[in-house]
Amino acid sequence: MDDKKFRITNEIINDAFWLSYILEIKRRITDYNQKEILSFFLLAFSSVFCDETISAGYGGMGENTVTTEKEISDFRNKNLKSCFKSTSRTAKSTIDEMGVNLENYVFDLVLFMNDSKIIDINFRSWDLNKEEKSKLLECVISTPNAWMESLMPDLYETMLEMMKEQTEIHINRVSNCSIDKKSYSSYKLFSKATLSSDDKLYILQRYGLVQLIKFVDALFENNVSFSCNKLKFESERFIMKCKASLIEMFYNDSKNNNSISVLKDIFALNESVIPSNFYALNRKIRDNLHYGDYHYLTEEEWLLTKKYQDVYIENVVNVFDSKLYLNFGTGYKLGLTLAKIQKWCAE
Numbered sequence: 001m002d003d004k005k006f007r008i009t010n011e012i013i014n015d016a017f018w019l020s021y022i023l024e025i026k027r028r029i030t031d032y033n034q035k036e037i038l039s040f041f042l043l044a045f046s047s048v049f050c051d052e053t054i055s056a057g058y059g060g061m062g063e064n065t066v067t068t069e070k071e072i073s074d075f076r077n078k079n080l081k082s083c084f085k086s087t088s089r090t091a092k093s094t095i096d097e098m099g100v101n102l103e104n105y106v107f108d109l110v111l112f113m114n115d116s117k118i119i120d121i122n123f124r125s126w127d128l129n130k131e132e133k134s135k136l137l138e139c140v141i142s143t144p145n146a147w148m149e150s151l152m153p154d155l156y157e158t159m160l161e162m163m164k165e166q167t168e169i170h171i172n173r174v175s176n177c178s179i180d181k182k183s184y185s186s187y188k189l190f191s192k193a194t195l196s197s198d199d200k201l202y203i204l205q206r207y208g209l210v211q212l213i214k215f216v217d218a219l220f221e222n223n224v225s226f227s228c229n230k231l232k233f234e235s236e237r238f239i240m241k242c243k244a245s246l247i248e249m250f251y252n253d254s255k256n257n258n259s260i261s262v263l264k265d266i267f268a269l270n271e272s273v274i275p276s277n278f279y280a281l282n283r284k285i286r287d288n289l290h291y292g293d294y295h296y297l298t299e300e301e302w303l304l305t306k307k308y309q310d311v312y313i314e315n316v317v318n319v320f321d322s323k324l325y326l327n328f329g330t331g332y333k334l335g336l337t338l339a340k341i342q343k344w345c346a347e
Contacts, residue, residue: 007294010231012058013152015289017159018238019046019144021167022216024160028171033179037112040120041212042141043128045242047076048289050143056291067139075136079124080245083253083260084205086197098126100186102200107183107339109204114179118324119215120208123201159228166224173219182328183336193323195261202253202260207320209249210313213242236306243309244286250316251279262319269315278308 019042026038050072084091094100100108100123112120128137148156160167190200216239223236254263282305284295297305 004294008291011288012291013231014233015049015238016144016148017233018235019049020148023145025170025174029174034174034177037119037179040125041216044079044209046144047079047140050140051076052289052291058291067136071136080249083256084201085257086201091201102186102197105185105187107185109184109186111182111184112179113182114177119211121204123204124208162226170219189324192325195323198259199262203320203323210316213246240285240306241289244282247282247312248286265319266316270312273311274308281305
């Protein structure tokens, strides 16, 4: 096997292992909200793994699955490629089914809070509890793990054993997070900012993806690295690929909907602090997701990309956060109580 082919194989197995490892952590924690947050991350990035391994000829649907390859691809696109416009049929359908009302004070959202900060918003995941989605979601989340257990069961068990001590640290780290769900109003959330409907929907759609990557990145804290049978496993390589996909997503979103002003704010902020050669390097890391080729980076290029990925993502968070308003004080509690009474009376 030549060097490039070996590196492609290593990329696939590295990605499959870390997705499987996060699933293992999810299985071993007991708090439902913590499990849900890890599931949201896995659904976004395991769908990429499924779609790319199928496209590159390294994977496929099992004999007994009812999930089609098109469903996998469509789900991946929904998470990372589709960019809502407020006038689109998809946006209108989502708004109608969720009861989102950007113009009036109603409790139309669920915020996932990690301590006092938003870690996700249910706008992107609103339909995941539908019964008809269950087989698809199960397939997406379990495929990297099934791929590892089927193709290299002995190696996978050896790797988990090598990670035993580290796994306990990561389980405790997730278990110590205080994740709550809070009903909130989209009208109130954006009440201090002047934004178009497209901007508001965009933040609702993308905010959680950014925070989920930050959450998993913080879970690992430092690069976890080990070797097994000449293969090298690095959590950093996996996380940087997730970040690279996110950054490319923002660029593609701007092409698909040039009316989103928050993206222009992010790009303007980035222009003054991020070197221009970063973007081509970031794209190389993202393109290593395709598993049909391998794009080399020098150590210097790798370190530069790592540094400015974090700068980029922090700029995204800062711009998004500057448009949001959170207040869980007396007015919020009174409004929520009245909303519950109204709902109770209606039933």
